Amino acid sequence: MKIFNLKVLAPVGALIIVASTSLAFAHGGATGIVKERMDLMASVGKSMKTITEMFQGEKPYDAAIVRQAASFIGNHGGEQMTRLFPEGSIQGPSESLPAIWQNWQRFSELADDLTKYAGALAAAADNPRGPGMGSGMNQGRQGGLGASPMGRRNPMMGQSADGMPMNDPAALAQMSPNAAFARVTQTCSACHTQFRKKQ
Numbered sequence: 521m522k523i524f525n526l527k528v529l530a531p532v533g534a535l536i537i538v539a540s541t542s543l544a545f546a547h548g549g550a551t552g553i554v555k556e557r558m559d560l561m562a563s564v565g566k567s568m569k570t571i572t573e574m575f576q577g578e579k580p581y582d583a584a585i586v587r588q589a590a591s592f593i594g595n596h597g598g599e600q601m602t603r604l605f606p607e608g609s610i611q612g613p614s615e616s617l618p619a620i621w622q623n624w625q626r627f628s629e630l631a632d633d634l635t636k637y638a639g640a641l642a643a644a645a646d647n648p649r650g651p652g653m654g655s656g657m658n659q660g661r662q663g664g665l666g667a668s669p670m671g672r673r674n675p676m677m678g679q680s681a682d683g684m685p686m687n688d689p690a691a692l693a694q695m696s697p698n699a700a701f702a703r704v705t706q707t708c709s710a711c712h713t714q715f716r717k718k719q
């Protein structure tokens with residue numbers, strides 16, 4: 521009887537291990553809240569890729585698609601983003617740094633900035649694509665867009681580097697789409713630089 525039980529139990533145990541391993545690897549081994557936010561970031565990244573291709577001239581500019589993708593990003597910033605970062609949740613394959621909870625105010629500010637600037641981009645998608653008001657952002661041939669938008673970091677980030685009022689949605693909506701796009705990319709990289717492990 522004893523021997524029989526062992527024979528039955530062994531394969532069952534092996535099955536359970538196989539099943540939970542394949543579940544856990546759905547996003548590089550992430551589970552729970554960590555997986556939820558990796559999924560969120562990944563979909564934000566996907567929308568950003570769609571927009572970036574247009575601003576870099578790889579795809580024809582389509583204001584409706586820009587508006588849609590920017591709205592998606594905007595709707596997933598702020599509180600929607602920060603609620604996925606409960607204190608100390610860096611288990612598994614998470615790339616989050618503990619600095620998030622040591623500097624929560626800055627972290628939430630950047631999450632809010634994402635919503636603000638993605639909202640500005642959605643609102644400004646149909647504006648002329650030249651340099652925006654305050655063309656201090658005119659860093660490249662398309663105005664407001666550097667040669668390498670994801671790589672370029674603006675040390676004045678958050679300080680109205682381009683002379684734009686930073687908190688007035690009506691004024692932000694007057695920006696050129698390129699200037700708004702630059703703000704969005706700066707917000708992604710500012711947060712990753714400070715709060716995400718280097719790749």
Ligand code: HEC
Pocket residue numbers: 554557558559561562564565568593601613614615616617627628630631634704705707708709711712715716
């Ligand atoms: C408020 C801070 C913040 C902002 C703003 C932000 N991110 Fe992230 N992002 C993070 C953190 C932290 C991680 C690491 C999450 C983890 O692994 O726990 C991350 C991870 C990612 C990942 C990897 C997801 C994966 O598959 O594991 C992508 C892609 C990404 N972000 C894209 C973006 C893009 C694009 C933007 C701007 C449109 C952006 N993020 C804005 C903080 C931010």
